[in-house]
Amino acid sequence: MPGQTGPVTRLHDADERHFASDNYAGAHPEVLAALAAANGGHQTAYGADVYTARLQEVMAAHFGAGATTYPVFNGTAANVVSLQALLPRWGAVVCAESAHIQTDENGAPERVGGLKLLTVPTPDGKLTPELVARQAWGFGDEHRAQPGVVSITQSTELGTVYTPDEVRALADQAHGLGMRLHVDGARIANAAAALDLPLRAFTTDAGVDVVSLGGTKNGLLFGEAVVVLDPASVDGLPYLRKMDMQLASKMRFVSAQLVALYEGDLWLRSARHANAMAARLRAGLDALDGRVSVTRATEANGVFVVLPPAVSAELRRTWRFYDWHPDSGEVRLMCAFDTTGEDVDAFLAELARLLDA
Numbered sequence: 433m434p435g436q437t438g439p440v441t442r443l444h445d446a447d448e449r450h451f452a453s454d455n456y457a458g459a460h461p462e463v464l465a466a467l468a469a470a471n472g473g474h475q476t477a478y479g480a481d482v483y484t485a486r487l488q489e490v491m492a493a494h495f496g497a498g499a500t501t502y503p504v505f506n507g508t509a510a511n512v513v514s515l516q517a518l519l520p521r522w523g524a525v526v527c528a529e530s531a532h533i534q535t536d537e538n539g540a541p542e543r544v545g546g547l548k549l550l551t552v553p554t555p556d557g558k559l560t561p562e563l564v565a566r567q568a569w570g571f572g573d574e575h576r577a578q579p580g581v582v583s584i585t586q587s588t589e590l591g592t593v594y595t596p597d598e599v600r601a602l603a604d605q606a607h608g609l610g611m612r613l614h615v616d617g618a619r620i621a622n623a624a625a626a627l628d629l630p631l632r633a634f635t636t637d638a639g640v641d642v643v644s645l646g647g648t649k650n651g652l653l654f655g656e657a658v659v660v661l662d663p664a665s666v667d668g669l670p671y672l673r674k675m676d677m678q679l680a681s682k683m684r685f686v687s688a689q690l691v692a693l694y695e696g697d698l699w700l701r702s703a704r705h706a707n708a709m710a711a712r713l714r715a716g717l718d719a720l721d722g723r724v725s726v727t728r729a730t731e732a733n734g735v736f737v738v739l740p741p742a743v744s745a746e747l748r749r750t751w752r753f754y755d756w757h758p759d760s761g762e763v764r765l766m767c768a769f770d771t772t773g774e775d776v777d778a779f780l781a782e783l784a785r786l787l788d789a
């Protein structure tokens with residue numbers, strides 16, 4: 433039409449990559465191919481399809497024959513559905529102050545789930561039995577929300593990883609108190625890669641009851657799952673998933689992605705690569721002779737470093753990354769399955785140039 437202007441937004445360059453989040457990455461080509469293969473023809477809706485059936489088998493191979501898997505759309509939902517299924521209406525969740533359920537889910541476990549979070553500060557994002565004990569009290573006191581679940585994140589929001597023994601200690605404590613252990617596994621693949629252990633070694637075999645299983649950060653378009661390891665720990669999960677608006681009608685497309693990721697070694701290959709890129713970044717930062725200070729252990733795919741504010745501002749002309757503690761200048765640098773060695777080296781070279789300027 434004369435006088436009408438077209439769109440002005442330029443679409444992105446497919447070679448553009450950043451260190452802001454593993455969610456900035458696109459979908460892995462093998463996942464896209466699996467989606468295309470799952471397309472066409474008709475399949476029963478709402479999860480009674482062959483891809484969701486196959487997903488049950490794939491997850492049983494990872495977590496044991498007793499595992500039951502419920503695909504959902506995103507990680508917040510996996511956490512909310514898990515915690516609701518694990519707890520009565522009056523229940524509470526003990527978690528780290530830095531837990532995603534506390535910091536980044538807009539209160540969804542509390543507002544949508546109706547559950548209280550009882551938080552504990554930690555030095556490194558990891559709970560210990562001593563830290564849990566600070567909030568796991570008041571059982572039988574009607575004035576206190578009843579602690580019913582300990583929720584840990586693996587790998588943690590601070591880039592650290594629990595060992596199987598550390599998980600086992602938390603499970604034993606929780607079970608001894610009549611509580612359950614939930615794992616927010618949005619980055620569970622990065623933990624497995626870091627530990628060089630199968631998934632069940634630090635979940636099923638360590639006493640975990642329910643896992644929020646990650647997919648999106650490791651190469652899916654979207655899609656995560658609730659994996660129930662102890663069926664006696666949950667109640668009403670299928671109803672809760674629907675009530676929480678997480679029952680995909682065309683579930684085959686969520687399940688096909690999860691199958692593509694977890695059936696072979698794509699999940700592990702991708703996570704190992706992301707971790708290796710974080711290790712390369714960390715080594716490069718360490719080599720800057722104390723001109724920047726790395727603040728946390730680099731065990732998975734995240735690196736935390738304090739940068740001079742003026743340097744951060746200049747770096748951001750090219751690279752995106754998040755402030756972690758704006759007051760201290762600490763930033764978070766995340767690597768993804770598609771981060772390249774060249775990306776890391778270019779970032780480090782630019783950082784070194786700015787520090788020298």
Ligand SMILES: Cc1ncc(COP(=O)(O)O)c(C=O)c1O
Nearest residue numbers: 506507508509532585589616618
């Ligand atoms: C530890 C952790 N849990 C869960 C999630 C899932 O969140 P979302 O609802 O954005 O998929 C994230 C995403 O950043 C996360 O970092």
